[in-house]
């Protein structure tokens with residue numbers, strides 16, 4: 001780049017004109033930023049649909065007996081809700097949207113290592129989504145197994161399982177492609193001077209995540225493939241009538257799906273580790289501890305899958321081992337909490353919307369994590385397994401953790417991505433309503449689970465009525481909050497004020513480039529000499 | 537502005553491309569890993585039935601296929617040396633031989649499978665329905681694992697065929713052959729998996 005152009009004459013990636021025009025300039029673009037936005041828009045649509053399904057289920061549960069839908073519809077709703085939320089949103093979510101957009105910029109690169117593979121992974125994502133969702137409309141009725149596809153029901157049920165399972169299988173390839181891409185990008189393309197220990201924490205979190213994506217996804221891939229073969233060719237992998245073992249299915253499924261929960265949460269922790277130092281105007285406390293705990297979570301997370309199967313039938317030794325390992329895996333998460341809180345200690349905090357999201361994250365993540373400990377203990381688990389308590393646990397941690405981090409991230413990086421600032425007061429009002437609704441929705445479910453209400457039923461006995469009313473009203477409130485938040489973000493894309501390059505006084509590399517960034521991010525690849533959060 | 541587009545597309549990093557391929561190969565191994573776990577669990581649970589069922593398989597055919605794949609791994613490796621010596625013709629010949637060997641493997645596989653099927657041994661067949669649970673599982677795994685492996689052979693063939701086309705068009709040359717190396721790596725993977733499948737199904741009876 002000898003003919004280096006002035007920053008101000010360089011058009012932004014949003015206005016850049018390439019080979020294609022209109023829509024094609026997006027869906028065939030290999031620019032990591034455009035691909036990030038493609039994922040964002042796809043997920044926004046899917047998330048809205050799945051959230052409305054969730055609301056419909058809560059309305060069904062507002063009173064015992066049939067309220068607005070019958071049992072079979074309810075079953076298909078929680079299945080579709082789960083498949084969409086897990087496989088299409090929280091698993092790919094943060095890496096695909098914010099990882100794609102910001103990873104190259106934060107490590108001082110012009111793009112990811114394999115831009116074409118990156119575009120391909122979005123296409124695989126869309127194709128997988130279509131296959132999975134087609135199950136709703138073709139064949140013998142929507143799937144009703146839940147997102148876990150447990151054998152033997154998943155090949156005995158008359159409903160249309162094949163597309164759902166195949167879709168999830170296809171989505172795995174998208175996840176693997178992104179994982180490989182990010183790992184190679186971080187190994188090969190860090191800016192000169194950016195040693196591993198000078199890399200910001202969001203890229204670090206993506207690094208751990210990518211390894212899990214690469215090493216765990218193939219297992220669920222082959223497991224889903226086995227379900228497909230079982231349904232189409234009567235190979236009895238998991239069907240006891242054909243000699244197979246349904247428990248083996250659960251093992252294989254959770255060998256992936258427990259690490260998958262860390263695919264969901266690690267990038268969220270990365271986002272929080274970016275937001276907190278920026279608004280605390282302070283170097284993150286214990287940078288190394290956060291890095292090491294990220295890697296520790298990625299590693300230990302492989303050995304705890306059995307805690308989903310405490311009641312399925314395992315040897316005593318296996319039970320104790322999985323239980324104690326589950327407790328171990330909570331330690332690195334706790335280390336991070338301490339680091340974040342310690343960063344806030346004696347800081348001169350600038351309270352802004354992204355920071356408020358991070359605070360709310362800390363609260364819900366702790367509730368979720370502590371309830372996880374309750375579930376990880378054998379004696380309590382036997383009582384609570386498959387009850388509303390589990391549903392509350394994972395909503396606090398998946399929606400509470402990953403979801404809050406997602407919204408935190410979008411409020412943090414919005415000015416950089418679109419060059420506009422959203423309306424901050426509406427954003428805060430939305431958050432307040434959302435947060436209140438969230439807690440009213442999910443806290444009663446802990447109580448319901450402890451008193452014995454099972455999950456995945458459209459009906460319940462009268463004793464559970466009271467808390468269910470509270471919970472359902474919470475759902476309505478929460479959805480109202482969501483509507484405010486999303487409307488505000490969409491509206492501000494047009495009407496928002498123009499944002500500066502560094503509205504929050506952040507120190508990482510993405511704040512040194514224009515908002516929105518130019519096609520190649522940097523005119524000149526920067527040389528990094530300092531620690532990423534160099535405030536003092 | 538178009539110069540910049542070109543600039544991004546031109547970003548070339550052979551080391552990175554190979555790293556990516558290696559990681560991808562790990563994922564492939566893990567994909568088969570799930571089936572290997574299923575195999576070991578069911579073999580452990582049904583030792584006798586697995587023993588009896590394995591005797592039905594034709595060790596000669598299996599051995600021939602093993603040799604074929606090993607030789608093909610050699611020829612593709614040699615083609616990578618050939619391109620470094622700027623010998624385009626030899627490169628193409630060696631790649632062609634690799635493809636022919638792969639084809640021979642598939643033909644062999646075809647005869648092996650159709651032989652089994654004509655004896656009524658296939659998933660869901662009457663014969664198997666009457667067999668023991670263990671035998672049923674053995675043949676289920678046999679078809680699933682060798683079938684998935686055969687699919688990888690086909691993918692590998694397509695990959696090598698595509699690289700051959702690039703060699704013909706001089707897009708792969710002595711100073712720019714990482715994609716040939718990657719197709720070679722992929723082919724070695726296919727070979728490696730067979731090296732595990734062969735003893736599991738044909739040798740340990």
Ligand code: HEM
Nearest residue numbers: 261264265307308330369372373375376385386394397398
């Ligand atoms: C402090 C760390 C954590 C511990 C100790 C923990 C423990 C557990 C246990 C023991 C269960 C099984 C409950 C049962 O079915 O009986 C469970 C379920 C679940 N957890 Fe966690 N967990 C932790 C963190 C997470 C994280 C970080 C996520 C995701 C971001 C997560 C997502 C889930 C999900 C989705 C389920 C339900 C799966 C299902 O059956 O549908 N957990 N957790």
Ligand SMILES: [Cu+2]
Nearest residue numbers: 258305307308
């Ligand atoms: Cu788990």
